[in-house]
Amino acid sequence: MNHAVSFFKDESGATTVEIILIIVVLISLVIIFKKQLTSVVTNILGKITSQSNSI
Numbered sequence: 001m002n003h004a005v006s007f008f009k010d011e012s013g014a015t016t017v018e019i020i021l022i023i024v025v026l027i028s029l030v031i032i033f034k035k036q037l038t039s040v041v042t043n044i045l046g047k048i049t050s051q052s053n054s055i
Helices: 002-009 014-032 034-053
Strands: none
Touching: 014 034
């Protein structure tokens, strides 16, 4: 019983799990908003190209 209590109180692996969860959420957001992100990046690169040609 004492081992079970110490196992649940041990937080040494919590940081790894938190980092993995953050990565999963970020990847999910990128997948969900892929079309919008692509549009924004394309628009920004187009503006950069057109303004650099005028220099």
